[in-house]
Amino acid sequence: MQSDIVEELEAWSDSDGEYGHHARSQCLAKAAAEITALRDRVARLEGERQWRPIETVPRDGTMFDVWVPSYAEPGKGYRVPNLWLDADGSMFRYRDPQPIKLSHPPTHWMPLPDSPPATDGV
Structure with a gap:
């Protein structure tokens, strides 16, 4: 049975x-707490960056990416980035006033990552 490093640090x-x-x-207690916090953060970030069923896509103007499957090559497809839905369910690409047309309906969506931090002068 493999022991967990956090438990070992706490015991020490x-x-x-x-x-x-x-x-x-x-110092050992602080290291154990830091590892626990980092594990929690990794789990949260991994959960945010998972493909989700298209039925759960936001319809409030939130931007997202979609996955469009290839029917010719099962298991393959392509990602379409920076999209959003209006209240009627029409899908738009960032800054494009016309709804987009995809080769096949998307099956999944993924939220966009957070923007990088602002820097001075930008």
Whole structure:
């Protein structure tokens, strides 16, 4: 059975604290907490960047990407980026006033990632 590094760090932290090694104990506890926080963040980010069924696509102007399957080559297809739906369900590409026409209906959608942080002068 493989032990978890966070559990090991927490156990070492408790043990070191009992033997008077308080600075090392605090460092180990901090490392365990940081690993736990990073694991939670990775899980959240991975969950956000998953393909979702097209039936759940937002219809409020939120931008997203879609997956259009290839019927000629099962398991293949293509991604169409930067789309949004209006209230009537028409799909538009970013800054294009005309609805787009796809070769086949999309089966999945994915939210866009967050924008990079703003920089001075940009």
